Amino acid sequence: MSFETLGLAPELVRALSDVGYTTSTPIQAEAIPLALAGHDLMGGAQTGTGKTAAFALPLLHRLAQAGPQRGPRKPRALVLVPTRELAVQVSDSLRAYGKHLRLSTATVYGGAGMQPQVDALRRGVDVLVACPGRLIDHLQQRTADLSAVEVLVLDEADRMLDMGFLPAIKRVLAKVPPQRQTMLFSATFEDAIKKLAMEFLRDPREVQVTVRNAVATSVTHVVHPVDASRKKDLLIEILSKRYQDQILVFGRTKHGCNRLAEQIEKAGINAVAIHGNKSQGQRLKALRDFKSGQARVLVATDVAARGLDIPLLPLVINFDLPMVAEDYVHRIGRTGRAGASGEAVSLVGTDEGGLLRAIQRLLKADIALVEVEGFVPSRGIRMGNDNASNGRPAGNRPPRRDGDPRQGRRPHAGGGERHAHAGPKGTGGRGGERRREGAVAR
CATH class of the missing domain: 3.40.50.300 (P-loop containing nucleotide triphosphate hydrolases)
Incomplete structure (x- = not known):
């Protein structure tokens, strides 16, 4: 109209x-x-x-x-x-x-x-x-x-x-x-x-006009299982392959976001961090640098990133899964906006299975697990009730540690990916791929 x-x-x-x-x-x-x-x-x-x-x-x-x-x-x-x-x-x-x-x-x-x-x-x-x-x-x-x-x-x-x-x-x-x-x-x-x-x-x-906790159908979801100690290396591998894109990376804590942005900078990739401890001037400058392309990567906490309007952002990476499943929806809402396609990539440690399962339950769909050659974890993701926040009602959320969204799908970390499990249509899975035993619990 x-x-x-x-x-x-x-x-x-x-x-x-x-x-x-x-x-x-x-x-x-x-x-x-x-x-x-x-x-x-x-x-x-x-x-x-x-x-x-x-x-x-x-x-x-x-x-x-x-x-x-x-x-x-x-x-x-x-x-x-x-x-x-x-x-x-x-x-x-x-x-x-x-x-x-x-x-x-x-x-x-x-x-x-x-x-x-x-x-x-x-x-x-x-x-x-x-x-x-x-x-x-x-x-x-x-x-x-x-x-x-x-x-x-x-x-x-x-x-x-x-x-x-x-x-x-x-x-x-x-x-x-x-x-x-x-x-x-x-x-x-x-x-x-x-x-x-x-x-x-x-x-x-x-x-x-949207279903509760709905996500854009134009967003492709994928999980890369990885040992926690190698998450940073896998992230930098992905960022190096996606050198033409602006990328929003989510961390869980302010200190973690600062440290991660510094590590990305040391790898030769321009990055800025934004979180509740930054002054308003620092936050606005970081956002301006990211929007202008001066910084290619923005590392943010959930609260700091709420309300960010970044047109045509092709990729969101969850370095840490959110402690509350609903925050996953808010995070990936930065990409796939206004009908554009986007990708949501999560780096999931073997002990984050409970958080991943809570997200899949919220989405009512499995998310494809894609192992990246050279970063295959030492053991599979544990999908049991090992995370205290699993299934926690919204009213009992843990306290915040921070005060206060293209065309086609491309490889995430270069060749050598193996699809450990293929989810249903709309979650990034591909039919006919073999399942890695115990990788995903429905």
Whole structure:
């Protein structure tokens, strides 16, 4: 469906055309008309489906139709997001879509100086994009006034709850007028999300364009079994073979990501790390270097990578499997976006079988195991209940150690690969390959 048929202001349609957007995505086609009609929304959408525009466009349309404010310019729209990177991304999108409108946007998040944010708020702002923690700081210092908010957006609400922001969210919502339009977007609609919606949304319309914990069908999944002591060598082998690609590598801890980026650099491959201990300036520079191609590899923790928007990223590598299976879905959501094909490669140690089994259960499919010549592990992957997190409900997740997405399939590490097991269609398996006994438990 074209944006012209959705009833958006001509200035918004022109701005979309300026950046090459003419046709809406499914979440936009369903959510925008409902939002323009003034309904509260619950939007279920994974990263990469166009959900930012799904709330940003009707938000900007509403403010533009209402005309300029009289008197001091207080925020009329508030967008709450879980991470600094997502705050910057959403702000950039709002400015791009609203460039033909006389509306101002400000962004507040931790890890940056308070005074520039205070100055921006004092000058007056129409749309405020904020992380809950820093916004609480501004409310306590009375440098932010939310009494004029007409539209409230909770973006990636599931991640905000996962990061422990629920008390901060409730404190913020207590400062926002009850007569408002509220839009909540989440990758999943777990019980905690539904409870939040029932408390703060009025008769919401639900728009769900993705199956819960669904992954893009254009992503090929593969596991390389490897001894833990040789993971780094196998990773560098893969990176050396994929020298033309930008690659996102996930580690489990901040220290591990730092060490891994240094080891990749020593191998002659430009790499940067991004995690919660990095300053905001360091994180933004790392992301700029990666997007520009100056750094070919970005090593990241789960929390730091949430909300990253990297167009046409061909490959995501899990150096460590996530402790929570749902985080696998978020990780590989960085690739295979907007219909493009992508690859998700996991380097799995022999003692990570429990984590792998939990991921396969979540996906409801096996993942192909491909042994790489020269890196065949000393023993098979143990798929028993040896991992304490195996099958753990989402509400009992282990504490975070980090505070706060082409055409064709190519070999991952050069010749000599052996398919130890072939999963069903859509998981990267190939029919007719021999199974390595005990490699995969269904």
